Amino acid sequence: MDRGTCLVWVFGDYADYFQNRVTLQLIAKGKALASELGTRVGVVVLGEDIGQYVMEYVAHGADVIYAADNNALKDYDVELFTAVAASWVEIFRPEIFLAGATAFGRELFPRIAKRLRTGLSADCVALEIDRETGAFVQTTPAFGGDLLADVVTPVMRPQMATVHPGIFRELPHDPFALAELIHPPLPNLPERKIEVVRRRKEKARRASLTDAGVVIVGGKGVGSRANFDKLFQLAELLGGEVGATRPAVNAGWAGEERLLGQTGKSVRPRLLITIGTSGALQYTAGIRGSETVIAVNRDHSAPIFGLADLGIVGDADRILSLLIEELNRRL
Amino acid sequence: MEGIRSGAVSAHHNYMISGMLRPGFLVGDPGSAKGFYLLADFLLPGENTPRISGRFFDERGDMLLELTWNRLMLDPADCLYRPTPYGFHLSKSSGEIILETTTRRFPNGYITSFSGRLYDEKGVLKLDQEGSSARLVGNDSIMLTAPYQGCFGKEKKNA
Numbered sequence: 046m047d048r049g050t051c052l053v054w055v056f057g058d059y060a061d062y063f064q065n066r067v068t069l070q071l072i073a074k075g076k077a078l079a080s081e082l083g084t085r086v087g088v089v090v091l092g093e094d095i096g097q098y099v100m101e102y103v104a105h106g107a108d109v110i111y112a113a114d115n116n117a118l119k120d121y122d123v124e125l126f127t128a129v130a131a132s133w134v135e136i137f138r139p140e141i142f143l144a145g146a147t148a149f150g151r152e153l154f155p156r157i158a159k160r161l162r163t164g165l166s167a168d169c170v171a172l173e174i175d176r177e178t179g180a181f182v183q184t185t186p187a188f189g190g191d192l193l194a195d196v197v198t199p200v201m202r203p204q205m206a207t208v209h210p211g212i213f214r215e216l217p218h219d220p221f222a223l224a225e226l227i228h229p230p231l232p233n234l235p236e237r238k239i240e241v242v243r244r245r246k247e248k249a250r251r252a253s254l255t256d257a258g259v260v261i262v263g264g265k266g267v268g269s270r271a272n273f274d275k276l277f278q279l280a281e282l283l284g285g286e287v288g289a290t291r292p293a294v295n296a297g298w299a300g301e302e303r304l305l306g307q308t309g310k311s312v313r314p315r316l317l318i319t320i321g322t323s324g325a326l327q328y329t330a331g332i333r334g335s336e337t338v339i340a341v342n343r344d345h346s347a348p349i350f351g352l353a354d355l356g357i358v359g360d361a362d363r364i365l366s367l368l369i370e371e372l373n374r375r376l
Numbered sequence: 377m378e379g380i381r382s383g384a385v386s387a388h389h390n391y392m393i394s395g396m397l398r399p400g401f402l403v404g405d406p407g408s409a410k411g412f413y414l415l416a417d418f419l420l421p422g423e424n425t426p427r428i429s430g431r432f433f434d435e436r437g438d439m440l441l442e443l444t445w446n447r448l449m450l451d452p453a454d455c456l457y458r459p460t461p462y463g464f465h466l467s468k469s470s471g472e473i474i475l476e477t478t479t480r481r482f483p484n485g486y487i488t489s490f491s492g493r494l495y496d497e498k499g500v501l502k503l504d505q506e507g508s509s510a511r512l513v514g515n516d517s518i519m520l521t522a523p524y525q526g527c528f529g530k531e532k533k534n535a
Contacts, residue, residue: 063483096390096397097482104387104484114395136380218484219387220421223521226385226397 259285266321324349400520
């Protein structure tokens with residue numbers, strides 16, 4: 046077996062599948078990176094009865110699957126998963142190892158990086174291979190999100206990064222796809238310190254923000270809870286979803302599940318209308334992939350206009366009311 | 377610590393055998409006139425029912441039956457083929473299970489597993505039961521990554 050031909054790895058995080066698509070998104074990005082490096086993309090899948098996830102990853106572009114289908118791994122356990130993933134990295138020596146910046150990915154990857162004494166870039170919003178130097182450049186918000194930092198790991202391997210869901214677009218499902226399947230040996234597993242007694246699904250309704258084709262985002266400049274509620278009217282008229290910036294969430298106008306940006310979700314809608322948002326990097330990190338951006342802000346010098354395809358300088362409440370009125374008239 | 381095991385896996389349908397997914401596999405030679413074989417054929421997207429063929433024997437090497445693509449073609453020992461909601465099962469006239477297949481359907485794919493015990497014409501064990509799943513005995517299986525294109529014994533004889 047040639048161990049040198051699969052140098053880009055993705056951790057297969059299947060919790061909450063099919064809602065959680067970040068692994069599929071990373072496979073697509075990993076495949077593009079692998080292509081530039083002349084190698085293949087592999088997915089590490091740990092658990093019990095993982096067949097359907099393995100097949101989904103193959104259908105979405107995985108070239109190689111590294112799998113352990115074992116009762117000892119039936120629950121997400123960060124210590125066991127760290128031990129297995131780290132030992133496999135030492136066997137196969139991938140150059141790059143990616144995971145979604147999910148609750149588990151954020152817990153698992155620092156431990157693996159520590160175990161392997163390598164670097165980790167957290168919550169990345171862009172990944173690319175520098176064509177001149179060949180370096181793997183991981184772009185991540187820094188200094189509280191005021192800057193975007195390009196990080197490289199010149200010496201240690203693998204180069205590890207966690208990435209926000211919604212940053213990259215998954216490849217279409219290909220039922221004809223075939224991949225190589227590898228069952229590496231399991232290391233001696235540490236004793237399980239946590240026993241999962243039961244699982245309970247969160248009751249709160251989660252907005253399908255990351256899948257919406259149209260997203261309306263409100264910031265502090267919307268002005269009030271009553272004004273913010275108009276965003277939902279506009280979203281309903283356009284068949285979209287509502288997102289919020291951190292100040293709007295902190296003001297209690299929207300729940301945490303609608304938060305966009307560095308500490309929230311990332312979206313890539315066809316149309317994003319952003320109202321009363323200044324354009325802070327913490328927020329724009331989550332909307333960079335949007336196809337068309339329309340910005341509404343009273344301040345004509347607001348940074349958000351630098352990102353927008355169309356800018357409207359005006360009062361958020363007035364523009365919102367006009368938009369709703371006009372759409373009601375036309376639809 | 378056991379070694380590295382590798383193979384292939386399909387996005388559409390796989391068989392779970394010996395603890396691994398495989399898109400298809402073959403043990404023995406379907407082209408032989410009398411010998412044991414087990415063919416779990418590769419399925420293309422759009423095909424939802426696994427195609428199993430084989431010539432099976434009992435532990436003394438006496439022939440039990442021949443199955444071609446899920447159809448009982450030869451049945452010298454009066455075995456029973458019974459479709460189930462999830463596959464089929466083959467049993468001896470005594471009721472003893474020879475082979476049972478179970479196909480689990482997922483939103484985007486299928487996995488078929490086996491249970492039972494199969495022997496070749498010399499009475500050598502070829503498929504064994506290990507817990508709730510089956511494993512191939514010996515290293516003479518071939519993985520299929522495309523539908524089987526060869527012929528079956530009877531066709532070869534007539535050709």
